[in-house]
Each structure stands twice: as C-alpha cells, then as structure tokens.
Amino acid sequence: MTTVLLTGATGYIGSHTWLALQEAGFSVVGLDNFSNSSPEVLKRLHELSGVAPVFERASITDAAAMEAVFSRHRIDAVVHFAASKAVGESGAQPLAYYANNIGGLVTTCEAMRRHGVKTMVFSSSATVYGDPKYLPYDEAHPLSAMNVYGRTKLYGEQILRDLEASDPAWKIAWLRYFNPVGAHESGRIGEDPRGVPNNLMPYVTQVAVGRREFLQVFGGDYDTVDGTGVRDYLHVVDLAEGHVAALRHLLDQRRSLTVNLGAGHGHSVLQLVRAFERASGRPVPYRIVDRRPGDLPAFWADATLARQQLGWQTRRDLETMCADSWRWQQANPNGFDC
Numbered sequence: 015m016t017t018v019l020l021t022g023a024t025g026y027i028g029s030h031t032w033l034a035l036q037e038a039g040f041s042v043v044g045l046d047n048f049s050n051s052s053p054e055v056l057k058r059l060h061e062l063s064g065v066a067p068v069f070e071r072a073s074i075t076d077a078a079a080m081e082a083v084f085s086r087h088r089i090d091a092v093v094h095f096a097a098s099k100a101v102g103e104s105g106a107q108p109l110a111y112y113a114n115n116i117g118g119l120v121t122t123c124e125a126m127r128r129h130g131v132k133t134m135v136f137s138s139s140a141t142v143y144g145d146p147k148y149l150p151y152d153e154a155h156p157l158s159a160m161n162v163y164g165r166t167k168l169y170g171e172q173i174l175r176d177l178e179a180s181d182p183a184w185k186i187a188w189l190r191y192f193n194p195v196g197a198h199e200s201g202r203i204g205e206d207p208r209g210v211p212n213n214l215m216p217y218v219t220q221v222a223v224g225r226r227e228f229l230q231v232f233g234g235d236y237d238t239v240d241g242t243g244v245r246d247y248l249h250v251v252d253l254a255e256g257h258v259a260a261l262r263h264l265l266d267q268r269r270s271l272t273v274n275l276g277a278g279h280g281h282s283v284l285q286l287v288r289a290f291e292r293a294s295g296r297p298v299p300y301r302i303v304d305r306r307p308g309d310l311p312a313f314w315a316d317a318t319l320a321r322q323q324l325g326w327q328t329r330r331d332l333e334t335m336c337a338d339s340w341r342w343q344q345a346n347p348n349g350f351d352c
C-alpha cells in the first residue's frame with residue numbers, strides 16, 4: 015500500500031483530501047501543529063472513514079521532529095498543505111510567513127531527501143498569476159505576486175523547480191488552487207476559520223447561522239456582471255479528488271506537472287449569495303462597502319490542462335457547494351468547538 019504523508023492534514027483542504035486518499039486506497043499519515051485547526055478533526059475523520067487516524071503532532075519548521083516522522087513511518091510521497099494563508103496577516107508578519115511557508119517547505123524537503131522520498135504534491139494558488147494579463151488564467155500566464163502570502167507561494171514554487179532541476183528523480187505536482195468552498199456531504203468536516211473569516215463563504219455561512227449580522231460585500235462598482243468581484247469557486251471535495259489524481263499521475267507516469275485546479279468559470283459575490291440563500295432557505299443580509307485593498311475584480315481558471323493531463327474536472331455545482339457549506343455550518347454553528 016502506498017503511504018502518503020499529509021502536512022497540514024487537519025486543515026480545511028487537508029482533512030477532505032485525507033478522506034479522498036483513503037477512499038482511493040492510499041494509506042495516510044497526517045501531520046499538523048493545530049496552529050489553524052482542531053484535534054476534533056481527527057475524531058471526525060475516524061468516524062467518517064472507520065479507520066483510526068495515524069497522526070503526528072509536529073511543526074514542519076521543526077527539523078528534528080520532521081526527521082523523527084520520516085524515521086517512524088515508511089513514507090512514499092508527501093502532499094504538502096501546511097502553510098499560513100491570510101493575506102493581511104502576511105503583510106504584518108512577513109517573517110512568520112517566510113519561516114512557515116518557505117522555511118517549513120525547505121525543512122520538509124530536506125527530511126524527504128534524507129529518506130529518499132522524492133514525490134511531492136504542492137499547494138500553490140492562483141494568486142501566483144498576479145494581475146491578469148488575460149483571462150482565463152492558463153498555466154502559461156506570467157507569474158507575479160501581489161502580497162507577502164503570494165510571494166511565499168511563488169518562491170515556494172521556484173524552490174521546488176530548482177530542486178527538480180538538481181535531481182530529476184524528484185516528481186512534483188504544482189497545483190494552483192482557485193477558490194475552494196463547500197464541505198464534506200456528511201456535514202461532519204468543513205471550513206472552520208479562527209476569528210473573523212477573511213474569505214467569502216465562511217463569512218456568508220456565519221451570517222446565515224446568526225453569528226454575524228450582515229455580509230460586507232467588498233466593492234459594487236467593478237466591471238463585472240453585477241459590479242461585485244468574480245471568482246472561480248470549486249467544491250473542496252472536487253479539489254481533494256484533484257490531489258488524488260495528481261498523486262496518481264506522479265506515481266504512475268513519473269512526470270511532474272503544473273496545473274490549475276478550478277471549475278473554469280466564475281461567479282460574482284452576489285451570485286454566490288443568491289445561490290446560498292436558495293440552498294439554505296436563509297436570508298443573507300449584506301451591505302456593499304468599499305473595495306478591499308489588493309482585491310482583483312475578476313479571475314477564473316482555464317481548467318483544460320487538468321482535464322487533459324489528469325482526467326480531472328469539477329463535478330459539483332454552485333448549488334451543491336452552498337448546500338454542503340450550509341449543512342456543515344448549521345450542524346456545527348461554532349465549527350469544531352463543540
């Protein structure tokens with residue numbers, strides 16, 4: 015059985031990918047330091063999969079701890095989610111972001127190299143495309159970063175390209191995520207941000223469940239269908255399945271790849287709000303306020319390459335994303351803090 019180490023395993027995307035990998039027949043070792051997730055996730059994963067999670071509590075920045083993890087388990091490949099991802103915070107705490115997103119990546123790769131593990135799936139982001147020169151973004155679009163968080167992803171990509179160039183035994187999948195939303199259909203795991211959510215969907219669900227009074231829509235005067243920002247939302251379970259497809263590609267084809275993981279079309283903030291109201295039967299009061307500094311008006315993926323290379327495409331529509339986000343939030347109004 016192929017054993018995969020997931021860093022950031024109890025986070026939002028990590029936890030859904032854990033289940034998807036198990037369903038696909040992989041054995042999983044999860045690793046997290048709970049800096050932005052809850053141990054309760056492990057109980058839920060156990061309940062959903064029927065398998066007791068194999069888990070290591072450790073920081074990817076702790077070289078000794080990473081060495082111990084690779085010594086204890088026979089790892090075949092790594093899916094590297096662990097990173098910090100709040101854009102505003104990244105500007106205020108650049109060293110913390112570089113230490114975790116870059117230092118942690120290097121520490122993880124060093125432990126892998128020492129143990130002869132040279133297969134990695136890397137969580138990148140559509141943020142590496144920067145200001146759109148054209149849309150949709152395809153993988154050949156020029157790269158640039160608009161904030162510290164974006165730079166950590168851009169530099170992270172480059173570090174792995176240098177590593178692959180130094181030793182072609184490395185097989186790496188650079189996955190550029192668009193905007194993941196939704197939750198596992200059971201409603202037992204989902205997105206549980208700490209504090210005030212930065213991202214749209216968790217804010218919407220917290221308004222619907224009564225934790226927040228109204229949604230602030232950041233900007234109503236963009237040159238888009240209704241003036242609000244447009245993004246490429248994809249269901250987190252589709253995204254998780256994209257990781258399984260990418261890992262299989264690396265293991266079977268022995269070829270690296272760089273692909274967008276997105277739906278291939280965009281929805282505006284108000285389109286998402288309306289879809290959510292329909293799916294939940296709850297009103298989502300909102301006010302249009304100033305644009306959020308640093309936001310782009312609109313972007314979405316060219317999702318052709320993932321279909322061609324991985325046979326992967328999104329299967330769950332916006333209604334499903336909203337219904338599943340709502341099921342999760344309604345059953346867990348305070349997230350994993352129950």
Ligand code: UD1
Nearest residue numbers: 099101139141212213214217230231232243244283308309
């Ligand atoms: C944001 C980050 C991006 C990061 C991603 C994942 C910024 C500028 N971008 O993406 O780098 O990879 O999160 O963490 O922070 N919106 C509202 N009200 C809200 C929240 C969002 O109107 O309370 C709007 C935004 O203006 C945008 C859309 O909803 O048009 C999506 O926002 P968000 O979920 O934060 O995602 P991104 O900005 O695409």
